[in-house]
């Protein structure tokens with residue numbers, strides 16, 4: 001399918017991703033992954049009280065690159081009540097639908113199934129509202145995936161930190177690590193029952209913190225990370241979550257700990273008080289400054 005409309009080119013263009021992810025050494029997504037797909041929900045359920053897992057399935061996933069668990073993707077949302085044919089036409093010729101950024105959690109190539117985990121927050125934005133209503137037969141657009149965050153696991157010690165929005169990238173990264181990896185993972189979740197069963201290497205110590213109201217700034221991750229015994233040797237990070245938390249941690253890692261940027265994946269996934277489009281604008285301005 002040839003796609004030439006300007007709004008789709010915007011979705012294809014990953015410059016921010018490239019700038020933020022200096023460890024992303026994988027080749028750019030293939031041409032097929034640049035074409036928005038019209039995906040169909042196979043099932044959707046509460047993985048934990050504040051996380052909905054949506055499994056997409058069907059032939060529209062044929063040709064999707066495998067091994068991109070943890071990579072970004074764009075979810076393009078139909079307008080409430082919009083029928084499939086009208087949405088398919090909009091994907092082809094615009095205008096650009098409401099779009100949000102998510103993470104490929106699992107892709108089962110042989111079954112043509114993909115999971116995306118949606119952290120649930122209130123008041124719900126359009127992506128959260130869509131996920132809450134998702135069930136078999138519902139549809140959305142999908143663009144991506146981009147490259148994975150850590151493509152080479154070369155550290156003596158790993159630091160992983162995530163809130164609910166970044167649990168998918170953190171979990172995928174931990175599951176892809178060599179089984180003899182050592183380090184620390186810290187997760188900030190909304191309630192105790194949001195703990196997930198992640199296949200973490202035995203040498204990674206996992207800590208769960210409860211932060212019931214994500215709209216209030218949290219210093220728990222920063223306090224915890226500052227208090228760690230930092231070993232010598234090469235360190236790699238996979239850290240993402242609310243922008244204020246990330247800003248403080250970025251300063252700590254780069255300025256105080258002098259970790260090289262090419263070893264630190266650290267990214268703001270959302271910002272208190274801003275919808276994603278506003279947050280992306282702020283990130284672009286920050287990147288230029």
Ligand SMILES: Cc1cc2nc3c(=O)[nH]c(=O)nc-3n(C[C@H](O)[C@H](O)[C@H](O)COP(=O)(O)OP(=O)(O)OC[C@H]3O[C@@H](n4cnc5c(N)ncnc54)[C@H](O)[C@@H]3O)c2cc1C
Pocket residue numbers: 072100101102103104116117118119120121122123124125126127128129164165166168169214215268269270271272273274275276277
């Ligand atoms: C690279 C990348 C990968 C991401 N992967 C995932 C993923 O796999 N799963 C996931 O759940 N999220 C992920 N996110 C975060 C997700 O894109 C944002 O949370 C997005 O704002 C959700 O869209 P929305 O339509 O629900 O809310 P918006 O319309 O964007 O925002 C509505 C309101 O909700 C607030 N808000 C947004 N996100 C949250 C949150 N997580 N908790 C509390 N309040 C929030 C906003 O500040 C705003 O006030 C990712 C973000 C990036 C940049």
